[in-house]
Amino acid sequence: MADVLPYKPRPGEIPTDPGVYRFRDADGRVLYVGKAKNLRQRLSNYFAPLRTLHERTRRMVTTAASVEWTVVATDVDSLQLEYMWIKEFDPPFNVRYRDDKSYPFMAITLGDEAPRVMVTRNRRIPGARYFGPYPKVWAVHETIDLMVKAFPIRTCSDSSYRRAMQTGRPCFPGQIGKCGGPCSMTVTIEEHRAMVDDFVAFMAGGDERFTRDLTKRMLAASAAMDYEAAARFRDKLSAIEAVLGKSALVLPSDEDADLFGIAEDELSAAVHHFVIRGGRVRGVRSLAVGKELDISRGELVDQILQRVYGESADIPRRVLVPTLPDDAAELEQWLRDRRGRRVEIAVAQRGQRADLMRTATLNAQQALLRHKTRRTSDYVARTQALTDLQEALGMTEAPLRIECFDISHLGGTNVVASMVVFEDGLPRKDQYRSFNIAETTDDTDSMYQVLMRRLARVDSTPETDDDEAEGRRRPRFAYRPQLLVVDGGQPQVQAAARALRDSGHTEIALCGIAKRLEEIWVPDDDFPVILPRTSEALYLVQRLRDEAHRFAITHQRKRRRRDIQSVLKEIPGLGDARIKALLTHFGSVTALRASSPEQISEVAGIGPVLAATIHAHLAGGLAPATR
Numbered sequence: 026m027a028d029v030l031p032y033k034p035r036p037g038e039i040p041t042d043p044g045v046y047r048f049r050d051a052d053g054r055v056l057y058v059g060k061a062k063n064l065r066q067r068l069s070n071y072f073a074p075l076r077t078l079h080e081r082t083r084r085m086v087t088t089a090a091s092v093e094w095t096v097v098a099t100d101v102d103s104l105q106l107e108y109m110w111i112k113e114f115d116p117p118f119n120v121r122y123r124d125d126k127s128y129p130f131m132a133i134t135l136g137d138e139a140p141r142v143m144v145t146r147n148r149r150i151p152g153a154r155y156f157g158p159y160p161k162v163w164a165v166h167e168t169i170d171l172m173v174k175a176f177p178i179r180t181c182s183d184s185s186y187r188r189a190m191q192t193g194r195p196c197f198p199g200q201i202g203k204c205g206g207p208c209s210m211t212v213t214i215e216e217h218r219a220m221v222d223d224f225v226a227f228m229a230g231g232d233e234r235f236t237r238d239l240t241k242r243m244l245a246a247s248a249a250m251d252y253e254a255a256a257r258f259r260d261k262l263s264a265i266e267a268v269l270g271k272s273a274l275v276l277p278s279d280e281d282a283d284l285f286g287i288a289e290d291e292l293s294a295a296v297h298h299f300v301i302r303g304g305r306v307r308g309v310r311s312l313a314v315g316k317e318l319d320i321s322r323g324e325l326v327d328q329i330l331q332r333v334y335g336e337s338a339d340i341p342r343r344v345l346v347p348t349l350p351d352d353a354a355e356l357e358q359w360l361r362d363r364r365g366r367r368v369e370i371a372v373a374q375r376g377q378r379a380d381l382m383r384t385a386t387l388n389a390q391q392a393l394l395r396h397k398t399r400r401t402s403d404y405v406a407r408t409q410a411l412t413d414l415q416e417a418l419g420m421t422e423a424p425l426r427i428e429c430f431d432i433s434h435l436g437g438t439n440v441v442a443s444m445v446v447f448e449d450g451l452p453r454k455d456q457y458r459s460f461n462i463a464e465t466t467d468d469t470d471s472m473y474q475v476l477m478r479r480l481a482r483v484d485s486t487p488e489t490d491d492d493e494a495e496g497r498r499r500p501r502f503a504y505r506p507q508l509l510v511v512d513g514g515q516p517q518v519q520a521a522a523r524a525l526r527d528s529g530h531t532e533i534a535l536c537g538i539a540k541r542l543e544e545i546w547v548p549d550d551d552f553p554v555i556l557p558r559t560s561e562a563l564y565l566v567q568r569l570r571d572e573a574h575r576f577a578i579t580h581q582r583k584r585r586r587r588d589i590q591s592v593l594k595e596i597p598g599l600g601d602a603r604i605k606a607l608l609t610h611f612g613s614v615t616a617l618r619a620s621s622p623e624q625i626s627e628v629a630g631i632g633p634v635l636a637a638t639i640h641a642h643l644a645g646g647l648a649p650a651t652r
Contacts, residue, residue: 032091033072039065044096045106048089048118055114056089060107062352064094084555085118100355101362108331120314120328129165131156133178133225139186139206139214140221141179142169155339156228156300156307175239175261176224177205178217229281229302236262280304284345284373285329286385287322288393289314290567295393296329297385302341311388313396323350330356330370340364345373347382406561407450413562414508417554418547420534424508425449428479430521431512431573432462432471433580440465442475443577446506447569459580469520472511476524483530506533512570514539514553515546522548538570596642598635606630607639618643 044064048057048071061067071078071086078086097103111119132145136152144165148155173180181189181204185196189208199209207214243258286297293315300308312329320328327350334340340360350356353370360368373382411423427447434440446456460478465471483505509525511517518537525531536554537546544553545566556563599607610628611617617625625636 029074030072030086032089034068034092039068039094040096041065042096043098043100043103044094045103045110046092046094047110047114047116048085049091049093050088051090055110055116057085057116057118058107058110058114060100060103060352062100062103064096068092068094081555100352101358104331104352104355104359108335111331112335120320120325120332129162131165131169131228133221135221135225137183139179139208139217141181141183141186141206142173142224143180144169154225155337172224172228173203173205174263176220176227178221178224179206179208180204181206181208228307280343281341282343282345283333283341284378284381284385285326285347286382286387286389287325287329287347288386288389289322289325290393293393293396294325295389295396297388297392298333299381299385300339300341301381311392313392322348326350327352327356330360334360334363338363340368342366342368344368344370345378345382346370347386348372407565410450410561410565413556413560414565417545417556417562418508418534418536420507422507424506424534426504426506427508427510427569428506429510429512429569429573430472430475430479431570431577432468432475433574433577434471440471441577441580442471443573443580444475444479445569445573445576447565450565452572457576459576468513469516472513472517473520473524476509476521477528480524480528480530483528505530508534508536510566510569510573511535511537512573513537514544518546518548536566538566543567596635596639599639603628603630 041063043060043062045058045060046064046068047055049055059067071082071092075083075087095106097106129144129146130148131142132147132150132153132155133142134140134150134153136150144162169180179186181196181198185198186206186208189196189199189210193210195210196204196206196208198204199206199211205212205217205220207217212220239258239262243255243262246252246255246258280301281303282301284299284301286299288295293313296312296314298308298310298312299306300310312332314325314329326346326348330344330346330350340363344360349370349372357368357370360370373379411425414420415423425448429445429447431443432440433443440462442460442462444458444460446453458479460475462471462474465474509521511521514537518535521535521537525533525535535548538544539546539553543563544555545563546553556566606628607617607625611620620640622633622636622640625631625639626633628636631639
């Protein structure tokens, strides 16, 4: 492979102005769109020697056949042009969204003569004002049912409204008290429009004004002995309080903000978006993001904000993010131009905002886990993953049984290994195995030892129809895998290949996955296999690696717990009850080891002399867990 790209621009040809660039393939398809404050400085990063590039960046620039750029006047213009081109061309190497298009919204059709409130998933209704999205349809209906008690605006369909206005007979929802529009024959169009404005203002965060006003009017009506009017105001106030009760006050009551929690790994990210109006969470939204190129957290935030606000007019005063993007000032200007008023992008660092950011991040982590689990549990996705993996590794058959191995240790001691088994793309937890390794020199030696022990149990005799007819089943450990996966790069792969040769099982395919760049290594190859970040095969291999790591750490912790109890039992005067009391009091072995004799003596049943003995015995004890 040449180290210089044939389409690299000549020195000095790229301008130093701000602008937007596009990489295209030989067919003219746009592969990647990016922006830069200095085009020459940014593009020079892509045309560095190929061996120095990130694996996925190298894949993009070698797939491309040309690069072009457009100079703009300001950094804000480059941001707007980048957003427009990403929407137009949908480049495969840009951030890929699996959006929440199925999420329901509350919409008020302000463009109608008599606006109505409705539940919809359509974000393109002309003149409509949207609130949400809501996690469930019932949540929108419940909110609307409560709101129309306080602000009785139209809920009937357009056809019912037209028929009622033509015939002079109220629509059916109006007859049963579910529609308060002009079609109910109780208000004029002007009066209804005023109620709609109040409805929108309340949903946008102006709840305190309405509660104060209704309370004042209710007390005034009561003082005037107009008890029927006071009862109506009381019912409206109860309805408003019921709506507010559905969403707790999470920020100051005058705070309008959008908050984004992000969880990510090397391949994808999940975004949890809280819509906060009047200090209360009025909507929740989740996005799943596929990352094709390796991008920073700040670049990811940049792309997410462009995506969310590119088509939305509902932009709050403050946007809270986990990390500020490099072009935060330009993003603020872009949002200010769209909103018509000032917008601040800030990091939630302390207080209520930080607490809410932790909640959003936790939700994003759970969403990312659900997203990855759904992909690997889907039959079509699993089949595609196995087929892609077969083709990428040049296997003659699909790897229906895959075994993955990981090594774990405690500061170089107490070395253990794990073996996890996936059949047809799904975990077979009943066939997981763990190994204790007594003596080893390093991770590669540990991997060799474990695989030699595993491969010694593989039955090389082919299974025949007679075996099945006579009901003979092999021991689980005897089944031959089609593919072995090891956690690590070329050194671990070479150690595993040596074990396959020495055990006489070279018919089994082998690969390793290196976590830093998520590349796939095969034996005797100087370059890794790069699977697309949206590849089902890469999701499967990544889950195998993560599951093997989880199982190894679990075994390590169990073994460590047994070890520390064994150490404590060697101390004269310590029995099971006192050992349990010590571990319960300190909560962890680390806390116990770091405690002083005085602190140990605070445990019931532990005197000063015994505490000093325990402290001396644990000094220089177990090392912290490492990989």
